[in-house]
Amino acid sequence: MHEHGRYGAPVADLPSRAVPEAAVARLAVYLRVLTSMIEQGVTTMSSEELAGAAGVNSATLRKDLSYVGSSGTRGVGYDTARLVENIERLLGLTRHHSVAVVGIGNLGHALANYRGFPDRGFPVTALFDVDEDLVGIPVGGLPVDHIDSIPAVCIERAVTIGVICTPSAAAQPACDLLVAGGVRCILNFAPVVLQVPDDVEVSRVDLAVELQILSFHAARRFCGDEASPVAGPVSGIVVGR
Amino acid sequence: MHEHGRYGAPVADLPSRAVPEAAVARLAVYLRVLTSMIEQGVTTMSSEELAGAAGVNSATLRKDLSYVGSSGTRGVGYDTARLVENIERLLGLTRHHSVAVVGIGNLGHALANYRGFPDRGFPVTALFDVDEDLVGIPVGGLPVDHIDSIPAVCIERAVTIGVICTPSAAAQPACDLLVAGGVRCILNFAPVVLQVPDDVEVSRVDLAVELQILSFHAARRFCGDEASPVAGPVSGIVVGR
DNA sequence: GCGACTTTGTTCCTGCGTTCACAAACGGCT
DNA sequence: AGCCGTTTGTGAACGCAGGAACAAAGTCGC
Numbered sequence: 047m048h049e050h051g052r053y054g055a056p057v058a059d060l061p062s063r064a065v066p067e068a069a070v071a072r073l074a075v076y077l078r079v080l081t082s083m084i085e086q087g088v089t090t091m092s093s094e095e096l097a098g099a100a101g102v103n104s105a106t107l108r109k110d111l112s113y114v115g116s117s118g119t120r121g122v123g124y125d126t127a128r129l130v131e132n133i134e135r136l137l138g139l140t141r142h143h144s145v146a147v148v149g150i151g152n153l154g155h156a157l158a159n160y161r162g163f164p165d166r167g168f169p170v171t172a173l174f175d176v177d178e179d180l181v182g183i184p185v186g187g188l189p190v191d192h193i194d195s196i197p198a199v200c201i202e203r204a205v206t207i208g209v210i211c212t213p214s215a216a217a218q219p220a221c222d223l224l225v226a227g228g229v230r231c232i233l234n235f236a237p238v239v240l241q242v243p244d245d246v247e248v249s250r251v252d253l254a255v256e257l258q259i260l261s262f263h264a265a266r267r268f269c270g271d272e273a274s275p276v277a278g279p280v281s282g283i284v285v286g287r
Numbered sequence: 288m289h290e291h292g293r294y295g296a297p298v299a300d301l302p303s304r305a306v307p308e309a310a311v312a313r314l315a316v317y318l319r320v321l322t323s324m325i326e327q328g329v330t331t332m333s334s335e336e337l338a339g340a341a342g343v344n345s346a347t348l349r350k351d352l353s354y355v356g357s358s359g360t361r362g363v364g365y366d367t368a369r370l371v372e373n374i375e376r377l378l379g380l381t382r383h384h385s386v387a388v389v390g391i392g393n394l395g396h397a398l399a400n401y402r403g404f405p406d407r408g409f410p411v412t413a414l415f416d417v418d419e420d421l422v423g424i425p426v427g428g429l430p431v432d433h434i435d436s437i438p439a440v441c442i443e444r445a446v447t448i449g450v451i452c453t454p455s456a457a458a459q460p461a462c463d464l465l466v467a468g469g470v471r472c473i474l475n476f477a478p479v480v481l482q483v484p485d486d487v488e489v490s491r492v493d494l495a496v497e498l499q500i501l502s503f504h505a506a507r508r509f510c511g512d513e514a515s516p517v518a519g520p521v522s523g524i525v526v527g528r
Numbered sequence: 529g530c531g532a533c534t535t536t537g538t539t540c541c542t543g544c545g546t547t548c549a550c551a552a553a554c555g556g557c558t
Numbered sequence: 559a560g561c562c563g564t565t566t567g568t569g570a571a572c573g574c575a576g577g578a579a580c581a582a583a584g585t586c587g588c
Contacts, residue, residue, distance in 0.1 A: 065503075066574075066575065068574095068575070068576095069575090070500055070503050071496065071500055074493075074495075074496040074499040074500060075480070075493070075496060077499070078478050078479075078493070078495075078496070079480070082455075082479075092534090092535065092536090093535075093536070094535085099480065100480060101480045102576095103576070103577065103578095105576075105577055105578070105579090106575090106576060106577075108535095108536065108537065108538085109537085109538085109575095109576085109577095111536090111537090112536090112537060112538075116536085116537075118535075118536050118537080119535085119536080119583090119584065119585085120534080120535050120536045120537080120582075120583045120584045120585085121533080121534045121535050121536080121583070121584045121585045121586085122534080122535070122536090122584075122585065123534095123535070123536085124536090136503070137499050137500075137502055137503045137506070138502045138503055138505060138506020138507070139499065139502055143498070143501075143502050143505065145498070151397075152396065152397035152398075152400045152401060153397045153401070155393065155397065156392075156393035156394045156396065156397040157393075157494070159393045160393060160394070160494065162478065162494060162495045163494070163495065163498065165495075166495045166498070166499070168495070168498050168502075206505050207498060207501055207502070207505070214323075230505065230508060231501040231502075231504060231505050232501075233497055233498065233501060237319050237403065238319075238323075239316070239320070239340065239341060239342045245508070247501060247504045247505075247508075249497055249500060249501055251492060251494075251497060252315070252316070252319070253398070253401065253403060253404070253492075254315075254319075254403045254404065254406075254407045254409070255312065255315040255316060255319070256474055256490055256492060257384070257386070257404065257407070257409050257448060257474065258315040258318070258378050258380065258407070259311055259312055259315060259490060260384075260448055260472040260473075260474060260488060260490055261378055261379045261380055261384050261409075261448070261472075262306075262311050262377070262378045262379050263472060263488045264379060264384065264447050264448070264471065264472050264488075265378070265379020266379070267471060267486070267488075307544075307545065309544095309545070309546090310545090333564090333565065333566090334565075334566070334567095335565085344546075344547065346546075346547055346548070346549090347545090347546060347547075349565095349566065349567065349568085350545090350546080350547095350567085350568080352566095352567090353566095353567060353568075357566085357567075359565080359566050359567080360553090360554065360555085360565085360566080361552075361553040361554045361555090361564080361565050361566040361567080362553070362554040362555050362556090362563080362564050362565050362566080363554070363555070363564080363565070363566090364564095364565070364566085365566090
C-alpha cells in the first residue's frame with residue numbers, strides 16, 4: 047500500500063537527496079533479487095536485467111539506485127556485491143534489529159518460527175502473550191513472556207521493532223506497551239488503526255484488506271458490468287506496494 | 288459522480304469514474320472501521336470522524352466515497368449501514384470468494400486457521416502442499432491436497448483467489464498451477480516476483496521487506512548521521528500500504 | 529590508440545493523486 | 559416558513575512519482 051498520510055513537511059533538507067517512500071520499498075525488493083542472483087554467481091547486472099527481475103521500469107530502477115550513490119559502471123552495469131552493500135547501508139541494515147512479537151496465536155507462532163526474519167538480519171529476541179498458559183513455553187527456541195513485562199524486556203534486549211499479531215482489541219494496549227518499552231517501529235497485523243506518538247512509525251499489514259483489493263479486481267474482471275473500472279493500467283503484474 | 292446533467296447528456300455512465308488503486312486500498316480500511324463502529328451501535332458518521340478513525344485526510348475520504356456513489360446526507364454525515372453496503376458492492380464483496388492456500392508451512396498453517404478470512408467473506412476451501420506426509424491431514428478442518436491436484440481442485444471448487452506461502456523456489460510452479468486452475472487473483476507471500484499472464488493479478492506481501500522499510504526509518508531516526516533523510520516529514524503515523 | 533557500442537546517471541515532462549477551498553444541500557430551531 | 563450552522567460533494571491547484579529521452583562515461587574490438 048502504499049504509504050499515505052504524509053502531512054505538511056517542513057522539509058529537513060539536510061545533506062543528500064531525500065528518498066521517496068516508494069523508492070525505499072523497491073530498494074528492499076532489489077536487495078532480495080540481488081542476493082538471490084549473487085547466490086547463483088552473478089557478479090554484474092545491467093539496470094535492464096535487474097529491473098526485469100524486479101518487475102519495474104529500468105529508468106525507475108536507475109533513479110532509485112541513484113539515491114544510494116553511484117555504484118554502476120557505464121557500459122558494464124552494476125557490481126552486484128557492491129550494490130548490495132550500498133543498499134544495505136542506506137536501509138540501515140548494517141546493524142541488526144532486534145524484533146519482538148506480541149501475540150503468539152497462529153500468526154505469531156508462524157512469525158516466531160519464520161526463517162526470513164533472522165536470515166535477513168532481524169533476530170526475534172522476545173515473544174509476548176497475555177495467556178498465562180503460554181508464558182514460559184518456548185516457541186521457536188524462545189520462551190514466551192507475559193505482556194506486562196513488555197516495557198522492561200524490550201529495553202533490556204534493545205528491541206527496535208515490535209510486531210503485533212494480537213486480536214484487534216488487544217492491539218492498542220500492546221502498542222502502548224511497546225512504545226513504553228522504547229520501541230519506535232511497529233509492524234501491525236491487527237486490523238485496527240493504531241494511535242501512536244509522532245515519533246513512532248507504524249506499518250500495517252491487513253491480510254483481509256489484501257484479499258478485498260484482489261476481490262475488487264476480480265469483480266471488475268469477471269462481471270464487467272456495474273460501475274467503475276479500475277484506474278491505471280489494465281496490464282497484468284501488479285506488485286503490491 | 289451523479290449526473291448533474293449540466294448539458295443534458297451527462298457523461299456516459301458506463302465507464303463511470305475510474306477508481307484509483309490507492310483509493311481501493313483505503314476503502315477496504317473504511318469498511319473495516321465502519322463494521323467495527325456498527326457493532327458499537329453507531330449509525331451515522333461524519334467524514335471528519337471516519338477519516339480520523341481511518342487515519343486519512345477528510346477530503347481524501349470524501350473523494351474516495353464519491354467513487355462508490357452518494358451515500359451521505361449533507362449537514363448530517365454518512366449512514367454507516369448503507370455506506371458499508373455500497374463499499375461492499377464496489378469491492379465485489381457481495382459474492383463470496385473461495386480461497387486456496389498453497390504451502391502449508393508455518394505461515395500457511397496460520398492462514399488456514401485465520402478467522403479473518405472466512406469472517407470477511409473469504410472461505411478457505413482448499414489447501415495444498417508438496418509434502419506427501421501432509422496430504423490428507425486436516426488443517427483447520429480442511430484436508431490437505433497434493434499440489435499436483437491444484438488445477439482440478441481449483442476448477443471444481445471455483446477458487447477465485449490463490450494464496451502462495453511456499454518457499455521461494457516452489458512459488459513460481461505453484462503459481463503456474465493456480466493459473467492453470469483458472470485462478471486469476473494471487474496473493475504471494477514468497478519473496479520472489481512471479482511471472483504471470485497479463486490477465487492475472489498478483490499482490491505481493493513480503494514480510495522481510497516490511498521490516499526493512501521500518502529499518503530504514505529507524506536508521507534515519509536514531510542515527511541521523513550518514514546519508515539521505517527520508518522524503519517528506521519526520522512526522523509520525525504512516526499507514527502501510 | 530581510436531572509434532563504436534553499451535549502459536549509466538540525470539533532466540525534463542507528463543500524468544495522477546492528494547489537498548485546499550467553496551458552493552450546494554440538508555436538518556433543526558425559532 | 560425562513561434562517562443558520564453543519565457537512566457533503568466537487569472543481570481547481572499543488573506536489574510528487576514515473577517514464578522517455580539524452581549526454582557523459584566507460585569498455586571492447588580492431
